[in-house]
Amino acid sequence: MDWDLSSQPPIVQNAADFAQQGYEIALGWLLSPAAWSQFAILIVSYLAAVFLARRVRKPLLRLLTPAEDSASILSKVRRFALLFVPLLMPIFAYALAGIGEQVIRSVFGSGTVIAFGKRLFLFLAARIVVRSIITDPFLKLLGRYVLLPVMLLYAFGLLDLLTERLNATMVSLGNISFSVMSLLNGVISGAILFWLGRWSNDQSASYINRQEEMRPATRQLAAKAAELLIFGIAFILLMNIMGVPLTSLAVLGGAIGVGLGFGLQKIASNYISGVILLLEGQATVGDYVELDNGEAGTIIKTTARAMILETFDGRWIVVPNEDFITTRVINYSDQGSANRIEVDFSVSYDTDINLVPDIIAKAVAKHPGVLNEPEPPDVELRGFGDSGIDFGVEFWVNGIDDGKNKYASDVLFLIWNALKEHNIEIPYPHRVVELRNAPSAE
CATH class of the missing domain: 3.30.70.100 (Alpha-Beta Plaits)
Structure with missing residues (x-):
């Protein structure tokens, strides 16, 4: 194509030049045996993957499906593996395309098209994971708005370019500077780490509460210690991922110490009182207690700051842990004693x-x-x-x-x-009324 665009504005001329270049590249691809062979391999890989997935799916389901009433570890592993059966097709397609890529590169020395197709198969696998495998609402949201956009950028080869741009953009917070990429990594990693922390904490608390040979107060203390350990590790990992040295938190630690000394001393006192209560076992969940002000109820929950009582009429009373240490509290239950x-x-x-x-x-x-x-x-x-x-x-x-x-x-x-x-009478009040100056009967 040879058009005379000298009389047109520069923007039109530039657009025409880009269009000309794109046309020549597309024409070259259409006439190139390497391109045609790569397209053909991608189509064959996809069709073969669909065929293999259909043939393998039913025998694999029979192999992995355990008995309904089975609760062994092997059965749990088999049920977990069943979740990934929908990934058979993209996995087969990616593997077959990888074999075809090795052949194409050995013959033509190029495999750009087939490499792009492999990345599309990975995007398809990620889409199946988000839609069919992940059930947790938070992870599904994270996959929909983080994983899929990242995989789409990777498929079109734009991920590295965007990453470099985000790494070059800096944000300053006082004496500390972050790249936008570090902040995004921190947000995403923090969300994943604290979700894992919450899940791990639920699992550990469930395991500890099943240990019936432990005293209730000991179980609660162990659960709280496990919670602090899990989220402490998650925080340290997050700081390392973001590239923040822990020594930089010394100033923050000092500020927190000053705050505890002034405005947060009550919170610190309640927290320490809660640890003491758990260690001594003076009051725990299920105990019926009466406070110094006359209010009474059953302890239904303990937290780091307070205990929650439920009264006969269903009201909840939040009592600071410090009150159980510094005031008079009557425990009627004493963990089930007579x-x-x-x-x-x-x-x-x-x-x-x-x-x-x-x-x-x-x-x-x-x-x-x-x-x-x-x-x-x-x-x-x-x-x-x-x-x-x-x-x-x-x-x-x-x-x-x-x-x-x-x-x-x-x-x-x-x-x-x-x-x-036994014919024993239960008395009722009797009163003798004496009338003075009453008229005498005649």
């Missing part, structure tokens, strides 16, 4: 009170939650009231009267039925 409960009742003055202790003790002992150890039910005479004779029964239970376990109510029912069975 507790004594008292119930009061009265009988009329017409009753033979010598029979009451034996009758009531036998009746209360029938309750399935009442214990014989450390002591069986004990009935005591408390006093002589205005309307009747006052008694009290003390009994031990393995728990507390917390609303779920209605020990006091159940025992009162037993006392009522026992007294009625």
Whole structure:
């Protein structure tokens, strides 16, 4: 093509020159046996990969699918391998194209087209991984907006150019300078590292909580220590990936120390108090406690800063760990030990009170939650009231009267039925009214 564009603007002339060059390159490729052979190998590799994947898929599924009720390690490995069956086609295509590339390069000394095709097969594999294999929402989001764009740039040969440009662009933060590429690496690596940290922490906490031979407080302390270790390692790795020397964090550490000394001392105190509570086991999840201000509830969660109590009516109370150390706290549960409960009742003055202790003790002992150890039910005479004779029964239970376990109510029912069975009257208030200066009856 020979057009006279001397009268056109320079931008038109430049565009025409680029178009001419592109046309000549395309024409050269179309007429080149090396190009045609590479295109042919890519097409054959793709078709052969589709055929092989279909033939291999069913036998491979039969081989890798374990029994539904199997929970062995080998079964878990086989189920994990099943996730990657959709990658058969791009893997076969990449392998076959690689073999074809070696042949083409040995014959023609060039393999640019087939190398581009291999990169497209890798992009196809990444797309399958993101769409069909990854199930975690965070990893799927990361794959969709990070992995696939990177693989697409790599397929078209633009990744190295973009990387060089990002490495050359610098960002300064005080005395520390970063390249844009380092910041991107830090963001992506940090997201992956802390996701792995969260996953590892969940796995370690689950494993520790299954160790029933350990005390509950020890399990919680071990879980917290594992959490600190995991995320500490993740932070150090992130600093190394970003190229930040740990000595540069000395100033930051000093600032944190000053902050702890002034504004953050309460947080530090609560954190240290939480460690002490875990070490001593004074209060742990499941214990029923009463605070110094009269509020009571069951500990349902412990954190580094506070403990969370749940009351009978479903309210949550966040109590700083320091309060469990510095104030008076009554622990009714003490990790499942027995507790004594008292119930009061009265009988009329017409009753033979010598029979009451034996009758009531036998009746209360029938309750399935009442214990014989450390002591069986004990009935005591408390006093002589205005309307009747006052008694009290003390009994031990393995728990507390917390609303779920209605020990006091159940025992009162037993006392009522026992007294009625033996015709013992339960008194009610009597009052004698004296009328002064009342008119006499004639």
